Structures are given as structure tokens and as C-alpha cells.
Amino acid sequence: MTTETRPPAAPPRVDTSRRTRAPLHLGWWLAAAVIGLTLLNIGSVVVRSPNLDWSVVWEYFLSTDVLAGLARTVELTAIAMACGIVGGVILAVMRLSPVPVVSWAAKSYVWFFRGTPLLVHILFWYNLAALVPAIAVEIPFGPTLFEVDTNDLITPLLAAVIALGLNEAAYMAEVVRGGLLSVDPGQTEAAKALGMTHRQTLRRVVVPQALRVVIPPTGNQVISMLKASALVSVTSTPELLYSVQVIYNNNFKTIxxxxxxxxxxxIVTSVLYVVQHHLERRFSRGTGRG
Incomplete structure (x- = not known):
């Protein structure tokens, strides 16, 4: 007599097309009510306040001076971020160097710029002439080849770009380093086993995978840079905030x-959010997040 073995019954299929929603706790409804009342009060103050003249807002929203300041803000952000990204990549590679002196130099740079305020750097470069009245290039124990007055060379705009770019490089160095370290070392070993050169391994294996980690914080850094550019108004650089300050110093319509x-x-940060979102989706294709 033979016994017939039956395969185990398949587990019942669960219909995941319908998602059950847990009932909300009373505390969430109370929190929503408090938030709603707070927003209504803020909106009432903004709309009904006699000190906020909306006609002035619409009058200067598209004025020439404001748009020129906006263009300068975008220009500062783009140039400073380009310098920061290039400097960050160099510093990240230096930090991963097996040579202790090179790695220590990069760590010291990051430590210094992350530990001192950005406003201090802006004021330092703006007042560099007090420390170095003239910048010269000369042959040791020989004649001077080139000399220029520091105030003529370091304009307020250049001082702002240098301060923002050097400061951003310290933060981007950590972002890039984290992205490079996130790639599994086995990927590099497999690429070498396939006969790829070091440059091909970086371009085809390491960098594409690191970008998935680097892009989100880089997008946040761009938005932070846009807002941090308002600090250069202390050096009379005609960016957005300074342009607005000049106007309300004349008509006293501060708010x-x-x-x-x-x-x-x-508006600009919202556009940057959208660009960042699309870049994240593009570079996360083929992954679980994609």
C-alpha cells in the first residue's frame, strides 16, 4: 500500500490592492484643529494688517532693481556651488588618500570651515586689504613680476564668491566622501576582474552608484546656498536682499x-525642489527606490 504525499497547500492570496486605513486617534484631530486655527490666525494677520501694504508688494515684485538682485543671487549661487562641488570632490579624494599628510590636510580644511561661521569668512575676504594691502607675484630673492592693489582685485562680488565657495567645499567634501564610501568594494574588485582600468571603474561603476547617494544632499546644499547668499548683503553686494534693503531705506516700506x-x-527654492526631485528619480532607476 503506497501513501501519496500531497504538496503543501499554497497560502491564501492576500489582496493588496485595497489598503486598510487605521482609525485616527483623537489626538491627531486635536492637533489638526490647533494647526488649522493657527494658520487661520496667521492668515488673518497677514491679510488684514494695516502695516502690510499689498499694493507695495505688487508694485515692487517685478521691479527692475528687485529682478536685478534676483539675477545676482542666482549667479552667486551657481558660481559658488560650482566652486564648492569641484573643491569638495578634490577634498573627498584627498581624505580617502592613503598618504597621511594629504588626508590630514583635507581633514583640517573641513574642520576649519565647518567650525567657523560663514559670515566671518565673508567679512574676512571683504576686508582682506587690511591684512594684505597688495598681492604680488615675485621671484624669490628677485624682482617682482606682478603686483596689484588688494582692493582693486578683491571686489565685493569676488569676496562673496570666494567665501561661499570655500565654505561650501568643506560640506560637499563630506557629501562626496559619503557617496564614494557607500559603493560596495566588491563592485570595484569585480570591475578590475573584468579588466577595467581605474578610470573606467570610476566612470562606469563607482560614480553612477555614488551619485544616487550624493544627489539628494547636494540638492539640499544648493537650496541652502541660495539662502546663505543673503549674508553677502553686509558687503553691499547688490543681491536680492540688498536690493530690497536699498528700496525700503528710501520709502520706509520695510515689511x-x-x-x-x-x-x-x-519661488526659486520651489523650482530647485522640482529639479532635485527629477534628478533623484532619474538616478534611482533600477533600484528599489526607483
């Missing part, structure tokens, strides 16, 4: 002009 500046910052 409406600050609303104009805030609105433009929100």
Missing part, C-alpha cells in the same frame, strides 16, 4: 519689501 524678497526666495 512689504521683505515679503517681496521672501516670495522670490520661495
Amino acid at each position: 512689504p519689501l521683505l515679503v517681496v524678497a521672501s516670495a522670490w526666495y520661495l
Whole structure:
């Protein structure tokens, strides 16, 4: 007599097309009510306040001076971020160097710029002439080949770019280093086993995988740089905030002009959010997140 073995019954299929939603706790409804009332009160103050003249906001929202300041802000952000990204890549590679002196130099740079305020760097480069009146290139124990007055060379715009770029390089170095370290070393070993050169391994294996980790924080750094560029207004650089300050120093409409500046910052950051979102989706293809 033979016994017939039956395969185990398949588990019942669970219909995942319908998602059950847990009932909300009373505390969430109370929190929503408090948030709603707070937003209504803020909106009432903004709309009904006699000190916020919306006609002034619409008058200067598209004014020539404000748009010129906005263009300078975008220009500062783009140049400083380009310098920061290039410097960050170099510093990240230096930190991963097996040579202790090179690695220590990169660590010291990151430590210094991350530990000191950005505003201090802006003021330092703006007042560099007090430390170095003239910048010269000369042959040791020989004649001077080139000399220029520091105030003529380091303009307020250049001082702002140098300060922002050097400071951003310290933060981007950590972002890039984290991205490079996130790639499994086995990927590099497999690429070498396939006969790829070091450059091909970086270009085809390491960098594409590191970008998935690098892009999100880099997008955040771009947005932070856009807002940090307002600090250069202390050096009379005609960016967005300084342009608005010049206007309300003449007509004494401080709050409406600050609303104009805030609105433009929100618009540009919203555009950057959208660009960052699309870049993240593009480089996360083929992964679980994609």
C-alpha cells in the first residue's frame, strides 16, 4: 500500500490592492484643529494688517532693481556651488588618500570651515586689504613680476564668491566622501576582474552608484546656498536682499519689501525642489527606490 504525499497547500492570496486605513486617534484631530486655527490666525494677520501694504508688494515684485538682485543671487549661487562641488570632490579624494599628510590636510580644511561661521569668512575676504594691502607675484630673492592693489582685485562680488565657495567645499567634501564610501568594494574588485582600468571603474561603476547617494544632499546644499547668499548683503553686494534693503531705506516700506524678497526666495527654492526631485528619480532607476 503506497501513501501519496500531497504538496503543501499554497497560502491564501492576500489582496493588496485595497489598503486598510487605521482609525485616527483623537489626538491627531486635536492637533489638526490647533494647526488649522493657527494658520487661520496667521492668515488673518497677514491679510488684514494695516502695516502690510499689498499694493507695495505688487508694485515692487517685478521691479527692475528687485529682478536685478534676483539675477545676482542666482549667479552667486551657481558660481559658488560650482566652486564648492569641484573643491569638495578634490577634498573627498584627498581624505580617502592613503598618504597621511594629504588626508590630514583635507581633514583640517573641513574642520576649519565647518567650525567657523560663514559670515566671518565673508567679512574676512571683504576686508582682506587690511591684512594684505597688495598681492604680488615675485621671484624669490628677485624682482617682482606682478603686483596689484588688494582692493582693486578683491571686489565685493569676488569676496562673496570666494567665501561661499570655500565654505561650501568643506560640506560637499563630506557629501562626496559619503557617496564614494557607500559603493560596495566588491563592485570595484569585480570591475578590475573584468579588466577595467581605474578610470573606467570610476566612470562606469563607482560614480553612477555614488551619485544616487550624493544627489539628494547636494540638492539640499544648493537650496541652502541660495539662502546663505543673503549674508553677502553686509558687503553691499547688490543681491536680492540688498536690493530690497536699498528700496525700503528710501520709502520706509520695510515689511512689504521683505515679503517681496521672501516670495522670490520661495519661488526659486520651489523650482530647485522640482529639479532635485527629477534628478533623484532619474538616478534611482533600477533600484528599489526607483
